[in-house]
Amino acid sequence: MTSMTGTAARMMSGFGNTSLGRAFGSILGKVAGGFLVLLLLTAIFAPWITPFDYAAQNLMNGNQPPGWPHLLGTDQFGRDVLSRVIYGARTSLSVSATAIAISITVGMTLGAAAGYFGGLFERCVMTVVDLTWSFPDILIALIFVAIIGPGLTSTTFAIAIAYLAQFTRLTRAQIVRLKRETFIEATINLGAKPHHILLRHLLPNAIAPVIVVGMLAIGDGIVLEATLGFFGLGAQPPTPSWGAMMSSGTAQLFLSPWVIIFPGVVVAVTVIMVNLFGDELIRALDIRDRIRGA
Amino acid sequence: MLLRYVFFRVLMLIPVSISISVVIFAIVHLLPGDPVDNLLRVGSSPADRAALVAKYGLDQPLVVQYVRWVLAMFQGDFGEAIVLRRPVADLIRDNLPYSLRLGAAAFAFSSIVGIALGTVSATTRNAVVEQFVRGFILLGSTVPGFWLALLLILAFAVQLQWFPVSGAKGWDALVLPVLTIGFGGVALVARVTRVALMDARREDFVTLLHAKGLPANTILFRHLMPHAMLPVVTILALRIGWILGGAVTVEFVFGRPGLGSLLIRALGQRDYPVVQGCLLMLALAVMLGTLIGDVAQAAMDPRVREAKT
Amino acid sequence: MTVLSVRNLQVAFGAVAPLSGVSFDVAKGETLGIVGESGSGKSLTAMAVMGLLPLAGGRITAGSITFDGQELTTLTEKAYRRLRGGRIGLITQNPMTSLDPLQCIGPQVDAVAVLHLGMTAREARARTVEILGTLRIPDPATICDRYPHQMSGGMKQRIVIAMALAADPDVLVADEPTTALDVTVQAQIIRLLDDLVKSRDLALILITHDMSVVAQTCDRVVVMYAGRAVEQGPVGDIFDAPQHPYTQALIGCIPRGLDDGARLTGIAGTVPTVLNYPPGCPFHPRCDRAEEVCASIVPELEPNATGAVACHLPGVAP
Numbered sequence: 001m002t003s004m005t006g007t008a009a010r011m012m013s014g015f016g017n018t019s020l021g022r023a024f025g026s027i028l029g030k031v032a033g034g035f036l037v038l039l040l041l042t043a044i045f046a047p048w049i050t051p052f053d054y055a056a057q058n059l060m061n062g063n064q065p066p067g068w069p070h071l072l073g074t075d076q077f078g079r080d081v082l083s084r085v086i087y088g089a090r091t092s093l094s095v096s097a098t099a100i101a102i103s104i105t106v107g108m109t110l111g112a113a114a115g116y117f118g119g120l121f122e123r124c125v126m127t128v129v130d131l132t133w134s135f136p137d138i139l140i141a142l143i144f145v146a147i148i149g150p151g152l153t154s155t156t157f158a159i160a161i162a163y164l165a166q167f168t169r170l171t172r173a174q175i176v177r178l179k180r181e182t183f184i185e186a187t188i189n190l191g192a193k194p195h196h197i198l199l200r201h202l203l204p205n206a207i208a209p210v211i212v213v214g215m216l217a218i219g220d221g222i223v224l225e226a227t228l229g230f231f232g233l234g235a236q237p238p239t240p241s242w243g244a245m246m247s248s249g250t251a252q253l254f255l256s257p258w259v260i261i262f263p264g265v266v267v268a269v270t271v272i273m274v275n276l277f278g279d280e281l282i283r284a285l286d287i288r289d290r291i292r293g294a
Numbered sequence: 295m296l297l298r299y300v301f302f303r304v305l306m307l308i309p310v311s312i313s314i315s316v317v318i319f320a321i322v323h324l325l326p327g328d329p330v331d332n333l334l335r336v337g338s339s340p341a342d343r344a345a346l347v348a349k350y351g352l353d354q355p356l357v358v359q360y361v362r363w364v365l366a367m368f369q370g371d372f373g374e375a376i377v378l379r380r381p382v383a384d385l386i387r388d389n390l391p392y393s394l395r396l397g398a399a400a401f402a403f404s405s406i407v408g409i410a411l412g413t414v415s416a417t418t419r420n421a422v423v424e425q426f427v428r429g430f431i432l433l434g435s436t437v438p439g440f441w442l443a444l445l446l447i448l449a450f451a452v453q454l455q456w457f458p459v460s461g462a463k464g465w466d467a468l469v470l471p472v473l474t475i476g477f478g479g480v481a482l483v484a485r486v487t488r489v490a491l492m493d494a495r496r497e498d499f500v501t502l503l504h505a506k507g508l509p510a511n512t513i514l515f516r517h518l519m520p521h522a523m524l525p526v527v528t529i530l531a532l533r534i535g536w537i538l539g540g541a542v543t544v545e546f547v548f549g550r551p552g553l554g555s556l557l558i559r560a561l562g563q564r565d566y567p568v569v570q571g572c573l574l575m576l577a578l579a580v581m582l583g584t585l586i587g588d589v590a591q592a593a594m595d596p597r598v599r600e601a602k603t
Numbered sequence: 604m605t606v607l608s609v610r611n612l613q614v615a616f617g618a619v620a621p622l623s624g625v626s627f628d629v630a631k632g633e634t635l636g637i638v639g640e641s642g643s644g645k646s647l648t649a650m651a652v653m654g655l656l657p658l659a660g661g662r663i664t665a666g667s668i669t670f671d672g673q674e675l676t677t678l679t680e681k682a683y684r685r686l687r688g689g690r691i692g693l694i695t696q697n698p699m700t701s702l703d704p705l706q707c708i709g710p711q712v713d714a715v716a717v718l719h720l721g722m723t724a725r726e727a728r729a730r731t732v733e734i735l736g737t738l739r740i741p742d743p744a745t746i747c748d749r750y751p752h753q754m755s756g757g758m759k760q761r762i763v764i765a766m767a768l769a770a771d772p773d774v775l776v777a778d779e780p781t782t783a784l785d786v787t788v789q790a791q792i793i794r795l796l797d798d799l800v801k802s803r804d805l806a807l808i809l810i811t812h813d814m815s816v817v818a819q820t821c822d823r824v825v826v827m828y829a830g831r832a833v834e835q836g837p838v839g840d841i842f843d844a845p846q847h848p849y850t851q852a853l854i855g856c857i858p859r860g861l862d863d864g865a866r867l868t869g870i871a872g873t874v875p876t877v878l879n880y881p882p883g884c885p886f887h888p889r890c891d892r893a894e895e896v897c898a899s900i901v902p903e904l905e906p907n908a909t910g911a912v913a914c915h916l917p918g919v920a921p
Contacts, residue, residue, distance in 0.1 A: 142561060254448075271436040502693065504653075508718065521703075
């Protein structure tokens with residue numbers, strides 16, 4: 001018993017010493033982090049916690065205002081808004097997280113290669129990156145989706161492409177900065193192989209800011225996914241997504257505004273919490289300057 | 295000195311414009327399928343097809359097509375819209391003024407209110423004011439634009455009926471769209487102003503300004519603000535293209551004509567000459583924005599002026 | 604005639620007190636050196652005299668600063684502003700970053716005369732050109748239209764000095780004015796300051812970590828360690844017969860040429876930071892003379908024949 005509590009305590013204190021643990025340290029960090037964990041659990045366990053079938057239509061029961069038993073009301077087809085919002089979390093979170101994961105992977109590879117090898121390759125990569133960087137993310141995503149065609153897969157890739165420039169720039173900036181540091185110069189002078197230096201020394205040191213910016217970008221990705229969904233270019237019916245819900249709700253804006261208001265509130269609150277938690281992470285990792293320098 | 299800088303900076307636009315035009319040209323030609331099919335309407339006859347091929351010189355090598363395309367644009371010929379059957383240049387000319395009006399109003403609104411809010415939050419010793427501004431900044435940079443637009447319509451157009459729900463007739467139709475774009479813009483500008491002012495206050499030379507006995511207001515407006523404005527001007531200039539392009543959502547929700555809604559419609563109808571034209575205009579705006587930003591930067595900072603020439 | 608005197612000055616930043624019990628006087632035509640390692644509280648003393656502690660988040664918790672018979676610690680910010688730059692000038696450490704990089708030199712110097720002497724812009728510019736000339740800056744009229752980044756460090760420091768002199772002050776506080784400069788330029792700036800003290804009858808408070816600068820220019824010296832004045836007195840006496848072991852160690856650090864074969868000595872140990880000031884005499888952990896009493900009781904600054912020393916076991920080195 002005592003040893004178990006001891007182990008638990010050690011694990012807790014171990015967690016408290018990690019940067020993630022430190023981000024949870026402040027009140028803001030606890031609130032934001034707690035919300036995100038809760039949202040994640042809700043998305044994972046959606047089938048068990050939704051009060052109704054998200055796709056069940058009941059035209060007799062359409063456009064019901066919030067109340068009992070439909071806590072957040074129903075849409076024009078009589079579908080339960082709460083259940084659809086809960087299932088929408090699955091779509092939004094998975095699309096955004098997958099997109100950002102792709103974006104980070106490709107962006108880090110491009111950025112690290114550009115920063116490490118320099119030369120013409122770096123010039124070409126950075127010209128394209130700076131070009132996309134100066135265009136609004138929604139435009140880049142829109143053009144991509146319009147070319148490939150609507151749907152969740154193209155939405156995922158559109159988001160990945162919209163934020164590619166950000167991660168390429170950030171990684172390159174980190175690598176260029178690190179390359180000037182003494183310990184890397186020493187490793188190079190000792191004759192280490194390029195891939196060894198890149199994988200063992202440069203990337204591990206460059207990864208923290210990229211992860212944090214990635215975390216913040218998941219928030220932006222959720223907004224972008226919602227916007228594409230709102231344009232009818234994202235999730236196709238009957239897949240529930242926050243953006244698509246609001247899109248179908250516009251027709252009924254004056255009749256049943258709750259169909260639009262609640263998904264929007266959830267998007268806004270989620271993104272705010274992601275930002276708050278990201279800020280706490282930045283503070284815990286003490287990397288504000290490295291992010292701003294890029 | 296400044297003129298020299300501007301000259302070299304404009305020269306640098308040439309390679310940028312070439313790469314942008316190549317990318318935009320490529321969008322149509324890299325599309326899956328035959329570009330002719332992309333340019334044809336459904337139900338066209340083989341004769342239409344042959345006419346189109348001949349008209350656009352699509353049987354020529356790509357390089358020739360590109361050069362022709364660019365040369366035509368210099369003569370104001372952006373091609374012809376497939377669906378709307380009008381010259382793209384005319385469509386742009388009809389829509390551009392709406393975008394410019396919206397963009398200019400939103401730009402002015404975000405810069406004036408944003409700089410004011412940022413300054414207040416960086417200089418006030420009142421914790422409540424500071425927290426309020428910080429909360430606003432957080433809200434403004436996270437709330438989805440289209441949702442905000444819908445809420446504004448619900449509140450001010452439907453409930454209070456102060457402003458029209460949609461359209462672009464009269465100045466009152468501009469208020470809600472400007473507020474929507476401005477909300478995010480104000481938050482961004484306020485955040486940059488706030489951080490820049492607090493950074494400027496930590497500069498070494500500020501100690502000496504105080505040691506000279508200058509009043510706090512003189513230090514703020516004569517010395518700190520010019521410094522803080524350097525990053526703010528950069529962001530604002532970048533924002534010029536951003537506002538025109540990002541107005542897509544707002545124009546869509548409010549049913550306003552403009553470059554953004556023209557682009558959205560053209561994308562939906564796969565009307566590629568129009569898409570190309572719109573993208574070119576937006577790219578031009580982005581380029582002009584960065585140019586203005588860099589020149590303003592150089593006008594304000596003697597170090598930049600000399601570094602680049 | 605004493606123009607500025609500091610008595611038992613204590614400074615706090617929140618709960619930490621990086622400065623306690625500093626006292627000194629400075630008279631017109633006199634140079635007072637304040638010497639110590641970094642972190643000893645020299646610069647804080649300068650900021651306190653300038654009334655600029657609130658900028659850094661600090662405040663004066665006890666003691667007094669009187670200037671020309673006027674108590675400064677209770678002065679309103681508005682009244683203090685009239686003294687700053689007007690009757691007390693400041694020269695800061697790093698000329699590279701001391702000037703506003705976005706403004707020409709001229710207006711930055713002019714502002715002082717406009718503010719404190721009520722001059723018009725034209726009169727102030729004429730005065731600026733004149734002062735720049737007396738500081739041996741070549742072609743002062745053109746310099747006024749130059750930007751800070753176009754000038755060398757030594758030039759910039761002269762501009763900073765010109766700014767401090769523009770309103771004809773009584774007291775000049777120079778906080779490590781030569782630390783950031785090349786050695787040859789250092790000597791020029793020190794000589795310039797020395798001349799100014801004599802020609803303008805200035806009271807100069809020269810803050811430095813360099814004992815040889817003190818030996819060259821100062822009339823009297825305050826030695827500081829860990830936020831306290833440990834010894835003070837006329838320069839001659841301090842150098843000939845230093846009473847405090849720390850002063851002796853500092854003097855031991857000055858290179859004296861090669862003839863006497865003496866070894867250059869360093870001081871063992873490290874300077875305590877504000878957060879870990881030792882109990883008792885702050886120097887006792889590094890002092891080879893230390894006894895039990897040194898570790899428990901803080902020695903008071905006791906006057907002796909010509910100055911004062913804060914040590915339980917004062918005396919010239921054996």
